[in-house]
Amino acid sequence: MSRIDAATERAESAYDWVDSRLDLDDASDFLGKAFPAEDSFLLGEVALFCFGILVATGTFLAFFYEPSTTAVEYSGSVVQYQGQELPAAFTSVLYITYDVPFGMFLRRMHHWAAHLFVASIALHMLRVFFTGAYRNPREPNWLVGTGLAGLAMFAAYTGYSLPYDEFASTAVGIGYNVAASIPIVGDPLASIVFGGQFPTSATIPRLFFLHVFLIPAAIAGLIAVHMAILVRQKHTEAQRDGDVSAAGAGSAAGDTSRTSSNPEATDGGARLIDRDDDSVVIGLPAFPNQAAVSAVVFFLTMAVLSLLAGLLPVHNIAQYGPNDPASTPSLVMPDWFLMWGYGFLKLTPSWMSFDVLGIHVSSEFVGGLLLPSLVFVAVAVWPFIDRAEEPEHFTRNYLDRPFPTAVGITGVTLVMVASIAGMDVIVAEILGTSTAALRPYLIGALVLVPAAAGTLTYAILGGFEGETEGGPPPASGEDRSTSGDDGTPSPTEGSDDD
Ligand code: HEM
Structure with a gap:
């Protein structure tokens, strides 16, 4: 037996050893x-x-x-x-x-x-x-x-x-x-x-x-x-341009175990996947x-x-x-990704300190923690506001979603303006003014610029004309639980995740 054969045999027996424990063929x-x-x-x-x-x-x-x-x-x-x-x-x-x-x-x-x-x-x-x-x-x-x-x-x-x-x-x-x-x-x-x-x-x-x-x-x-x-x-x-000829598509047993399909490997066993069939993922x-x-x-x-x-x-x-x-160094600033929180902290007026039920709420807490936390809470709950009753597996075009896109632009603009406010010392220096003189303008900008950006986005995308894309993409009409007429397994039959 040559050395190559011996090495191959050793590799095979090592594979069998691991396979018998981890079921590699299945994996x-x-x-x-x-x-x-x-x-x-x-x-x-x-x-x-x-x-x-x-x-x-x-x-x-x-x-x-x-x-x-x-x-x-x-x-x-x-x-x-x-x-x-x-x-x-x-x-x-x-x-x-x-x-x-x-x-x-x-x-x-x-x-x-x-x-x-x-x-x-x-x-x-x-x-x-x-x-x-x-x-x-x-x-x-x-x-x-x-x-x-x-x-x-x-x-x-x-x-x-x-x-x-x-x-x-x-x-x-x-x-x-x-x-x-x-x-x-x-x-x-x-x-x-x-x-x-x-x-x-x-x-x-x-x-x-x-x-x-x-x-x-x-x-x-x-x-x-x-x-x-x-x-x-x-x-x-992404939404498909048309039906896709795909191989390697096994099957799937429901929305959360969608099958994978590689359109490049079309020899043998290739089948046509409907452009709206979201039970199969097309990709590499x-x-x-x-x-x-x-x-x-x-x-x-x-x-x-x-x-x-x-x-x-x-x-x-x-x-x-x-x-x-x-x-204290003359100019102290956090890193850019914390700058928006620092901006909220700087812009929160001191009269926002108050007492509720004997508990002191300081403006430092409101600006430095409460407002940034509210941004995080808004991010976390958003999928439950823009919610879909049925599972969706195709991405949407942001141009077809005036309201969510406008909300996103509002959020991004808010973070950007707040970040500029965090750098108020530099801005004041560039404009040749003081941070105190700049403050009212920055507070105004923090409210007005994001609102204007969001409204403009909504208007440009036709939101006021009611041209929103509603619901999931049009269904192909294919029954998810039956086989195709041509005898090939339908994308919903069996499961590659069995
Ligand atoms: C350490 C940070 C993160 C890592 C390493 C990470 C990694 C990934 C990777 C590799 C994917 C698949 C490829 C892709 O769709 O880009 C993915 C998908 C996803 N991620 Fe993240 N991610 C992180 C943070 C986040 C954040 C901050 C969010 C949103 C708040 C998020 C939400 C999602 C969602 C919803 C998917 C599924 C998207 C789809 O199927 O199209 N991830 N992530």
Whole structure:
């Protein structure tokens, strides 16, 4: 027996061993699952890959980072700090940046991956929103996604605090004040998250634990649920131009176990899928086609992040210096994705502080937490407002949905105007005025601009003329539970998920 034959035999017996336990032949059906070939569907994958890259680069950083504010003598290569007693967290990030091989590159990569993670989540969410892919039966996945968006922002916020430099610590301190302003539970909650009154020696270890363990574990868990629901329900698909000749379509036993079909493999067993038949998903098979597309997306994500990490510096802690509770930097701002919340905080007038039943509600709580939370609640409940009684598996054209599209544009504009308000110091400087003089205009803009944008969108899309697309796409008239007349199995017969 040649060496190749022996190796083949060993591989076969290893396969049989695993197959006898995991039923791989059955699982291999999954590899034929269809992925609709829509470019915008790749945004979720970008988010997924960013999360993987964040875990990998974060693991590297954690090997060198010290979650402590204890003063230690710095002896690294940044001349201005040599011989100084500095917080261990701050010095360890200086070491990572300037002394650890590849440290600066991987720190930057972690930073840019965090930004791309949040950006791709936001774009993915907008894609799902504007195509109506959140409707029945996908409301649960929309809710899981909303949770993921919140956790991603919280992960970035806790990471921002870790270098314990002057700029980031001041910005993180704003979050502490907002958390402490929650009526009744604020103080204990802020103490639990920040380890006492910010900043104490317990703050950094606590935020470190949240950043490297609790939040990533929660994100990983929710991503697993998100993907499990996706696999179970399968993707939505764009409206087809016409009937599709497809092979590999087994069958399905209901809406939540729709079958997958690969239109490229039309030899043998090809059959015609009606353009309105939503019991079959038409797309690329998971393996090898979609796997190849995903690999390209992964390497492109890596390439973009490498380029950013190679060319663009991040948060220059050597310039900001270590946290100094006695001073405040002249310009403090959160990251761009928290800017809208900061804008609400800045624009909420102080007269919004009031007492109800002896409980004090501060304007800080209203602007910094209540209003941003209401935005999240509005996002979470939206699929139950724009709801579909019957399951829908085709995406919608946003141009045919004046009301949901107008609501989406209103929301996006609101977040944009609030973000500009968060940068009021810069805006005032550009316009040569003061933030106090700018404030009434920003408050007006926060109410009027989103309302105007939404109304205009609604009008342009013919909403006032009642030209809305109602209900699910027209049915083909095909009975979901019977075989086709030509003897080929109908898309609803049997099940590839049996
Ligand atoms: C860590 C964050 C997230 C990751 C890694 C992720 C990943 C994915 C992936 C890979 C898909 C399939 C491809 C696609 O349709 O893009 C998907 C689908 C979906 N996601 Fe997300 N997602 C995340 C956050 C969100 C958010 C914030 C929402 C909405 C609030 C959301 C709602 C959905 C829905 C409803 C689907 C099914 C869409 C369809 O079938 O057309 N996801 N997600």
